[in-house]
Every structure is written in C-alpha cells, then in structure tokens.
Amino acid sequence: MKHLPICGRPTFIEITPRRGKCEDCDGGATTTQQANWYERNSEYTKAYEKHAVISLIHSTIADVAIKEDLSCAAVQGIIDRHVVTEVNWDQIKKIGLLGIDEISLKKGFRDFVTVLTAKTEAEVQMLGVLKGREKATVTAFLKTMPKRLRRTISAVCTDMYEGFINGAREALGQDIPVIIDRFHVAQLYRKGFVQIRKSELKRLQKELSREEYQRLKPAIAVLLLRQ
Known part of the structure; x- marks a missing residue:
C-alpha cells in the first residue's frame, strides 16, 4: 500500500x-x-x-x-x-490555527466539500471533510468541538466566503480572530495588477509608435508584476 x-x-x-x-x-x-x-x-x-x-x-x-x-x-x-459529520475530539490535543477551506470536485466550481485542519508548530492535522460548503454544516460541526480545544485556537484562517466566516464566529464566538488566507488575498491583488497591465498596454498602443510599443511592452509587464 x-x-x-x-x-x-x-x-x-x-x-x-x-x-x-x-x-x-x-x-x-x-x-x-x-x-x-x-x-x-x-x-x-x-x-x-x-x-x-x-x-x-x-x-x-x-x-x-x-x-x-x-x-x-x-x-x-x-x-x-x-467525508464525516463528526470527529473523535478525544484524539486531538491542540488546534492552533484552525483552517477552513473548500475544494471544488468538478470543473466550474461545482460540487464542493469543506476541509477543516488544525495547524500547530509540529504539524498540519486534518480534522474532517464535510459534504458541501454551507454555513449550517460548518457551524454544526464546529459546535461539537469541546471547550478545552476551543481554548487552544489561536485564529481561524479561511477564504472570504461569508458562510465560513460567519459560521466560525457563530460556533466559536467573536473573540477568536478570523484571518483571510494569503492565497486568496494574493489572487485578488494579482487580478488587479493584470487589469492595470492590460489597460496600460492598451493606452500605450494608441499613443506610441509600433516600434516604441514593442520595445516597452516587455518592460511594462515585468515592472507591474514586480509590484
């Protein structure tokens, strides 16, 4: 095996x-x-x-x-x-950073499952896989977590999906900080840079001669990607 x-x-x-x-x-x-x-x-x-x-x-x-x-x-x-609906919390000693992430099982972002992980200094441990990504499902799962483990949560890390954010706050309380996964933040600012690059290249294509445009095009693309 x-x-x-x-x-x-x-x-x-x-x-x-x-x-x-x-x-x-x-x-x-x-x-x-x-x-x-x-x-x-x-x-x-x-x-x-x-x-x-x-x-x-x-x-x-x-x-x-x-x-x-x-x-x-x-x-x-x-x-x-x-895929589970409950977990044997007795086997978990500490949560640390609680991760809530979704996985799309089909192209076009359809048919989701939700993966919950616990990240400590030692390792990343999988807590469970939930069918779907509904707030109610995530909230119900987190509410089964015993108080001794809730006290070990340093923060909840998730994407910008409100169902995960609100579900974590409803189940775990408002005192535990919720942070956005840097992967999704990076996706947003990269998208912005791509839009700027396209608009600038389109503007310069109209203002410059063909020779000047071809000379500047690679440099502009590299400069914007370094920002």
Missing part, C-alpha cells in the same frame, strides 16, 4: 497480517490481525490519505492526481472515504 513519500520518493509498504484460528469456536473461526494505520483492503495508509486530502487545498483533483501519480477516481475515492 502507498505511504507518505520519503525524501521525495514514493514509498510503499508490503504487509502480510497474521491470521489466527480459534480452536474453541464452532467451525474453527479465523481472524486477521488489523493495525490502526490502515484500512483492510485499502491501497493507501491512513496517513497517506490524509496527506492527499490536505494537498487538495488550493489545488484540484486533477493536479493532485498528477502530482501523486494517482487516477482522478482514486483521489475522489479518498475524499469520499473521509
């Missing part, structure tokens, strides 16, 4: 679970050893599946499939297996 990469190299684990036979049971029933780091008949370890889901944040199924050398159907299957 596929495991987390080591030094950038794909890693696979081969395991032959022990089998036991109960001589005191009718028919001599057998049982197979089961470890907690993988699911029976799965092609991936639990750690690798969580790694794949987290990789989908700010990316697409197709991109992750190429990067991880998986089929899109395999990535979709991993997502489906991790």
Whole structure:
C-alpha cells in the first residue's frame, strides 16, 4: 500500500497480517490481525490519505492526481472515504490555527466539500471533510468541538466566503480572530495588477509608435508584476 513519500520518493509498504484460528469456536473461526494505520483492503495508509486530502487545498483533483501519480477516481475515492459529520475530539490535543477551506470536485466550481485542519508548530492535522460548503454544516460541526480545544485556537484562517466566516464566529464566538488566507488575498491583488497591465498596454498602443510599443511592452509587464 502507498505511504507518505520519503525524501521525495514514493514509498510503499508490503504487509502480510497474521491470521489466527480459534480452536474453541464452532467451525474453527479465523481472524486477521488489523493495525490502526490502515484500512483492510485499502491501497493507501491512513496517513497517506490524509496527506492527499490536505494537498487538495488550493489545488484540484486533477493536479493532485498528477502530482501523486494517482487516477482522478482514486483521489475522489479518498475524499469520499473521509467525508464525516463528526470527529473523535478525544484524539486531538491542540488546534492552533484552525483552517477552513473548500475544494471544488468538478470543473466550474461545482460540487464542493469543506476541509477543516488544525495547524500547530509540529504539524498540519486534518480534522474532517464535510459534504458541501454551507454555513449550517460548518457551524454544526464546529459546535461539537469541546471547550478545552476551543481554548487552544489561536485564529481561524479561511477564504472570504461569508458562510465560513460567519459560521466560525457563530460556533466559536467573536473573540477568536478570523484571518483571510494569503492565497486568496494574493489572487485578488494579482487580478488587479493584470487589469492595470492590460489597460496600460492598451493606452500605450494608441499613443506610441509600433516600434516604441514593442520595445516597452516587455518592460511594462515585468515592472507591474514586480509590484
């Protein structure tokens, strides 16, 4: 089964679970050893599946499939297996930075799931994957978080979707700061620079000669992108 990469190299684990036979049971029933780091008949370890889901944040199924050398159907299957409505909070010691991100499962930003993560100094831990991105779904999930963990939240990091922002404030209170993911902020200001570049080039094309315009065009594009 596929495991987390080591030094950038794909890693696979081969395991032959022990089998036991109960001589005191009718028919001599057998049982197979089961470890907690993988699911029976799965092609991936639990750690690798969580790694794949987290990789989908700010990316697409197709991109992750190429990067991880998986089929899109395999990535979709991993997502489906991790969709939950509740989490065993007893296994979580600390939240730190609570991340709320959406993943579009289809082109054109349709059919969403919401990924919730906890980022501490040590690691990024996946808390759960929720079907859809509705405020009510996110709010209901966060309200199940015990008070001991709410006290460990330093901030909530999300995009500018009001459903996530309002859902976090309703479930966790107004005292926990909500910050906007820098990925989405960067998208906005880059969009502005692209619009400025296009408008300036269009203006200069009218005002300058063809030779002057062709000479200045690369320099203007580079200058604006450096801002």
